[in-house]
Amino acid sequence: MxxxxxVNNIKKMYGHRIGCTDVSFDLYxxxxxxIVGESGSGKSTLLNCLAGHLETDGGxxxxxxxxxxxxxxxxxxxxxxxxxxxxxxxxxxxxxxxxLRMSVSAGGNIGERLMxxxxxxxxxxxxxxxxWLDRVEIDESRVDxxxxxxxxxxxxxxxxxRNLVTGPRLVFMxxxxxxxxxxxxxxxxxxLRGLVREMGxxxxxxxxxxxxxxxxxxxxxVMKSGHVVETGLTDQVLDDPQHAYTQLxxxxxxxx
Amino acid sequence: xxxxxxxxxxxxxxxxxRRAILKGLAIPGYQVPFASREMPMPxxxxxxxxxxxxxxxxxxxxxxxxxxxxxxxTNAVSIRKxxxxxxxxxxxxxxxxASIIQTRHRIPEADLREDQILVxxxxxxxxxxxxxxxxxxxxxxxxxxxxxxxxxKLYEDISQHGAIATSYAYPVKVEGxxxxxxxxxxxxxxxxxxxxxxxxxxxxxxxxxxxxPPYTKVVSLDFEDYPFxxxxxEHPCDLCAAEDSYLDEVILDDQGxxxxxxxxxxxxRTRREAGHVGRLGTETPLQTGPEAA
Amino acid sequence: xxxxxxxxxxxxxxxxxWLAEERRGDTSIxxxxxxxxxxxxxxAVNRVMAEGSLNDPDLAALAIKQSRGDLIEAIFLIRxxxxxxxxxxNSRPVETAEMACDRRISATFKxxxxxxxLGPTFDYTHRLxxxxxxxxxxxxxxxxxxxxxxxxPHVTSFLRGEDIIQSEEASEATPKDITREPMSFPADRATRxxxxxxxxxxxxxxxAYSTQRGYARNHAFVGELRIGTVAVEMDIPELGFAIEIxxxxxxxxxxxxxxxxxxxxxxxxxxxxxxxxxxxxxxxxSMALVDRALRWKELGEDNLGAAAQDEEFVLSHxxxxxxxxxxxxxxxxxxxxxxxxxxxxxxLRREAEAARAAAAQAREAAE
Numbered sequence: 001m002x003x004x005x006x007v008n009n010i011k012k013m014y015g016h017r018i019g020c021t022d023v024s025f026d027l028y029x030x031x032x033x034x035i036v037g038e039s040g041s042g043k044s045t046l047l048n049c050l051a052g053h054l055e056t057d058g059g060x061x062x063x064x065x066x067x068x069x070x071x072x073x074x075x076x077x078x079x080x081x082x083x084x085x086x087x088x089x090x091x092x093x094x095x096x097x098x099x100l101r102m103s104v105s106a107g108g109n110i111g112e113r114l115m116x117x118x119x120x121x122x123x124x125x126x127x128x129x130x131x132w133l134d135r136v137e138i139d140e141s142r143v144d145x146x147x148x149x150x151x152x153x154x155x156x157x158x159x160x161x162r163n164l165v166t167g168p169r170l171v172f173m174x175x176x177x178x179x180x181x182x183x184x185x186x187x188x189x190x191x192l193r194g195l196v197r198e199m200g201x202x203x204x205x206x207x208x209x210x211x212x213x214x215x216x217x218x219x220x221x222v223m224k225s226g227h228v229v230e231t232g233l234t235d236q237v238l239d240d241p242q243h244a245y246t247q248l249x250x251x252x253x254x255x256x
Numbered sequence: 257x258x259x260x261x262x263x264x265x266x267x268x269x270x271x272x273x274r275r276a277i278l279k280g281l282a283i284p285g286y287q288v289p290f291a292s293r294e295m296p297m298p299x300x301x302x303x304x305x306x307x308x309x310x311x312x313x314x315x316x317x318x319x320x321x322x323x324x325x326x327x328x329x330t331n332a333v334s335i336r337k338x339x340x341x342x343x344x345x346x347x348x349x350x351x352x353x354a355s356i357i358q359t360r361h362r363i364p365e366a367d368l369r370e371d372q373i374l375v376x377x378x379x380x381x382x383x384x385x386x387x388x389x390x391x392x393x394x395x396x397x398x399x400x401x402x403x404x405x406x407x408x409k410l411y412e413d414i415s416q417h418g419a420i421a422t423s424y425a426y427p428v429k430v431e432g433x434x435x436x437x438x439x440x441x442x443x444x445x446x447x448x449x450x451x452x453x454x455x456x457x458x459x460x461x462x463x464x465x466x467x468x469p470p471y472t473k474v475v476s477l478d479f480e481d482y483p484f485x486x487x488x489x490e491h492p493c494d495l496c497a498a499e500d501s502y503l504d505e506v507i508l509d510d511q512g513x514x515x516x517x518x519x520x521x522x523x524x525r526t527r528r529e530a531g532h533v534g535r536l537g538t539e540t541p542l543q544t545g546p547e548a549a
Numbered sequence: 550x551x552x553x554x555x556x557x558x559x560x561x562x563x564x565x566x567w568l569a570e571e572r573r574g575d576t577s578i579x580x581x582x583x584x585x586x587x588x589x590x591x592x593a594v595n596r597v598m599a600e601g602s603l604n605d606p607d608l609a610a611l612a613i614k615q616s617r618g619d620l621i622e623a624i625f626l627i628r629x630x631x632x633x634x635x636x637x638x639n640s641r642p643v644e645t646a647e648m649a650c651d652r653r654i655s656a657t658f659k660x661x662x663x664x665x666x667l668g669p670t671f672d673y674t675h676r677l678x679x680x681x682x683x684x685x686x687x688x689x690x691x692x693x694x695x696x697x698x699x700x701x702p703h704v705t706s707f708l709r710g711e712d713i714i715q716s717e718e719a720s721e722a723t724p725k726d727i728t729r730e731p732m733s734f735p736a737d738r739a740t741r742x743x744x745x746x747x748x749x750x751x752x753x754x755x756x757a758y759s760t761q762r763g764y765a766r767n768h769a770f771v772g773e774l775r776i777g778t779v780a781v782e783m784d785i786p787e788l789g790f791a792i793e794i795x796x797x798x799x800x801x802x803x804x805x806x807x808x809x810x811x812x813x814x815x816x817x818x819x820x821x822x823x824x825x826x827x828x829x830x831x832x833x834x835s836m837a838l839v840d841r842a843l844r845w846k847e848l849g850e851d852n853l854g855a856a857a858q859d860e861e862f863v864l865s866h867x868x869x870x871x872x873x874x875x876x877x878x879x880x881x882x883x884x885x886x887x888x889x890x891x892x893x894x895x896x897l898r899r900e901a902e903a904a905r906a907a908a909a910q911a912r913e914a915a916e
Contacts, residue, residue, distance in 0.1 A: 120479055126415070266635060291731050294631065295629060299870060300879075330881075423889035442888070463731040487892055
């Protein structure tokens with residue numbers, strides 16, 4: 001099996017300060033990779049570099065495209081990258097506001113990607129939007145409401161629906177449960193776990209919350225000061241951390 | 257006014273505008289930036305159309321100018337006078353006899369011919385402007401053919417109103433590529449844009465020219481299950497009984513009395529001269545009406 | 550039978566005749582001469598020349614008279630006239646360091662080589678209505694000093710010597726001409742400065758003021774403000790050298806702004822620049838502040854989301870001729886579009902009404 005994504009030596013500098021450096025890994029289809037670390041560890045920088053939102057100072061992000069096979073997305077032209085961003089890739093932002101159109105109804109938010117790839121049947125678009133609202137546990141009566149009228153948890157679920165509606169092959173998630181109440185977080189995690197299993201999603205999830213990766217991630221990368229300090233299967237890393245920093249990270253969380 | 261060059265603009269400027277027009281014709285629906293000049297009428301009052309007309313006119317041309325479909329509206333009169341004075345060309349109110357027609361907000365009812373040019377005055381050339389205010393971004397969206405947002409707007413219309421709630425300046429896709437603003441013509445006129453004449457669009461303040469060559473495919477954006485509809489008031493013209501023309505609604509009194517008359521004054525007159533009589537019309541053809549004091 | 554009343558040729562002619570009469574006003578009052586306007590309303594003339602982009606005081610005076618004192622209308626007349634003028638060539642860049650200064654002040658130093666010269670300024674006048682002006686009378690002659698013979702160096706050139714202010718690299722490139730090329734974004738600095746110098750004084754002032762109040766604050770000091778005349782020289786190909794073809798009055802302002810330094814630059818002062826035709830110092834200072842705010846990217850500063858940092862926003866909206874034309878065009882007839890809207894709203898209301906009735910019926914049937 002070919003890797004879906006092959007990351008080689010990604011490097012990003014902020015002046016003389018390291019954003020992230022020497023990051024390499026492979027992601028296979030259907031696999032969920034978790035990236036953990038405290039704030040400032042470079043994990044969000046890395047995610048934004050991988051997704052093409054930030055310019056890198058070196059490295060390759062090779063994605064196995066459907067039509068052309070493996071292509072370095074960092075060298076893609078902007079049209080190609082934008083096309084990828086609305087078809088095979090999806091990006092779930094920490095703040096739902098950054099990933100939603102707040103002045104467009106829930107249905108319009110979900111429908112946008114469908115229309116962007118050429119769907120021109122209002123009835124179909126609306127049916128699929130309602131179907132997705134259902135899958136993210138939002139009542140179908142809310143289809144014409146704007147996200148401004150939604151709670152934080154609902155906004156986040158709507159953002160997920162909007163991203164997954166076109167069946168992306170790779171999903172980037174930046175702290176998807178950050179900023180939500182604990183009870184809301186639990187429900188969202190549950191939902192995400194269901195979707196990941198059901199759709200066989202390939203995803204890269206950045207979080208500082210070890211509970212998130214324990215539930216969702218197959219493999220784990222631990223980052224500190226822009227460097228990857230430990231990688232491995234999620235259970236292995238969390239239950240038997242090797243690096244001192246990982247040990248600190250794990251021990252600082254109450255064992256459940 | 258003999259001090260001014262033919263049609264006001266100097267020859268260099270006209271050449272520059274003609275280059276923009278040719279580029280526009282070569283890339284139908286694409287907005288070509290051009291160095292719009294300050295004209296002696298205000299921006300927003302047809303400076304783009306006037307510059308395109310000035311660059312297109314030859315001394316042998318016959319010019320017709322309409323605003324809201326009528327030759328006798330104040331701004332149409334003002335622009336026609338401008339060209340009478342600065343270009344000395346023949347002018348006409350008859351669509352049939354004009355070689356160049358400058359228009360604001362309407363397409364004439366009569367079919368235009370291959371030897372005619374229709375020049376539109378355009379206030380905001382960017383069809384995506386009210387979805388995305390930034391020019392750098394909208395140009396990118398056109399370049400990458402990213403028109404999903406346009407359909408989101410139409411989707412929102414239907415979900416809120418049960419219909420696409422755009423009644424004029426209804427966006428079109430030209431020759432399967434560029435989404436274009438047809439200028440604020442009523443959507444009733446959209447289907448006429450697939451025509452034999454050359455259509456040129458000038459936006460002076462926004463410094464853009466675009467064009468639709470003859471017989472180009474112009475499709476109004478819609479959904480398969482909510483197809484585009486060209487609508488008008490459901491009446492015949494009260495003067496000439498036309499069933500197929502776009503109508504102005506005129507309030508007659510404060511008792512709710514109203515009448516519907518052709519917005520295209522030349523079309524209405526031609527029909528009345530041919531003997532058509534509407535509900536409130538009379539047998540004999542009339543003058544175009546008293547002028548306001 | 551009824552015929553719709555529409556405006557016509559005669560209506561326009563009559564309106565124009567009335568306008569001409571109103572412009573003249575009471576004919577028992579002496580008519581103003583262009584010379585009077587040029588000499589006694591000089592700052593209005595200056596503004597019309599600056600925003601009209603045409604240095605001709607007599608034409609500006611005529612435009613002010615014709616526009617009944619509406620300066621934006623006067624600017625419009627000048628701009629339209631400007632369109633018809635043939636272009637013979639370009640002058641050489643004017644040397645403002647060699648300006649014969651009527652006024653020259655620096656806020657950053659107590660005294661500077663060349664001296665502080667207040668000149669004919671409203672500053673330090675008490676803004677009290679001077680009723681003596683209501684009566685005609687002669688003005689007492691102002692004291693005179695010997696004019697400086699030697700050039701007055703720019704204040705920023707002293708800072709430059711210390712390397713403590715950012716340098717502006719000289720360029721031989723011909724800048725883009727905004728009256729001959731359409732605006733495109735991102736715009737280079739020459740384009741921005743050209744657009745600002747003929748931008749609306751009120752708009753540029755408002756933008757500059759917003760930076761002072763914290764929307765992209767840039768801590769500006771007036772390093773130098775100078776007003777005076779400079780020679781305009783033009784290369785004559787037939788002669789093979791440049792000759793002086795006249796002189797123009799200019800106001801130039803250079804601000805000195807704080808700058809903390811960036812990735813590549815050590816902390817130093819930076820500059821904003823304003824240059825305007827005539828005595829137009831409010832405009833020149835405003836322009837310098839806005840210029841400085843627009844330079845955030847090249848100086849590696851943060852985009853704070855302030856209006857004055859937004860090049861597209863500032864440059865697309867500062868031209869008062871574009872703005873006033875488009876604003877006022879909404880008084881032109883729009884009844885065709887309105888009719889279309891009318892039909893649509895009626896249709897939507899009918900459908901909503903029908904849907905409500907159907908729902909009510911269904912409810913009744915269910916009960």
